Amino acid sequence: MGECGCKQTQDQSEVFDIDSVRILLEGYRGKEEELVHALQDVQHTLGYLPKEAMEMIADVFNLSFSHVYGVASFYAHFYFVPRGKNIIKVCTGTACHVRGAKTILDGLAGELGIEPGQTSSDMEFTLETVSCVGCCALAPVVVVGEEVSKERTPKRLISSIREAEDGKE
Ligand code: FES
Numbered sequence: 001m002g003e004c005g006c007k008q009t010q011d012q013s014e015v016f017d018i019d020s021v022r023i024l025l026e027g028y029r030g031k032e033e034e035l036v037h038a039l040q041d042v043q044h045t046l047g048y049l050p051k052e053a054m055e056m057i058a059d060v061f062n063l064s065f066s067h068v069y070g071v072a073s074f075y076a077h078f079y080f081v082p083r084g085k086n087i088i089k090v091c092t093g094t095a096c097h098v099r100g101a102k103t104i105l106d107g108l109a110g111e112l113g114i115e116p117g118q119t120s121s122d123m124e125f126t127l128e129t130v131s132c133v134g135c136c137a138l139a140p141v142v143v144v145g146e147e148v149s150k151e152r153t154p155k156r157l158i159s160s161i162r163e164a165e166d167g168k169e
Contacts, residue, residue, distance in 0.1 A: 016046045021053050025060045035061055039072050048079040084119045084126035086161050088144055093132030095139040104140055105129065107154030124165075125158075 058068045072078040090105040119126040142149045151157035
């Protein structure tokens with residue numbers, strides 16, 4: 001397998017706390033069956049899986065980088081580029097599709113100036129689609145972080161997130 005295709009920079013080690021990852025991974029040494037858990041732990045710590053962190057995992061598990069990347073890329077919930085502070089997921093499952101998910105998705109994309117799958121340049125928002133999240137009765141469903149949003153329009157949803165952010169400062 002060739003390059004992973006992720007847009008990493010040479011100095012990514014300056015962007016994340018490499019020592020915390022090293023300490024975390026020491027707990028996995030000798031536990032080959034725990035590879036996926038290690039990937040989850042690292043992503044939970046960093047928000048994504050930088051190439052350098054996957055190289056460290058490969059070293060700890062005595063595997064090749066290609067093997068580690070191959071396992072990580074098999075699962076849809078691993079990410080190889082940084083994501084925004086606020087993750088907005090629009091459900092495009094059948095019930096949500098029928099009840100206007102596409103309009104909401106297009107509205108959010110327009111509001112944020114990004115396409116689904118992209119992150120805003122200020123790293124505030126990532127817009128994603130997701131299949132049924134199990135709340136079809138509430139369709140169309142938009143999930144912000146871990147919560148189903150109560151806002152019904154893209155503009156209000158973005159405003160409420162920004163207001164919540166301002167309230168934290
Ligand atoms: S289809 Fe969207 S929650 Fe089920």
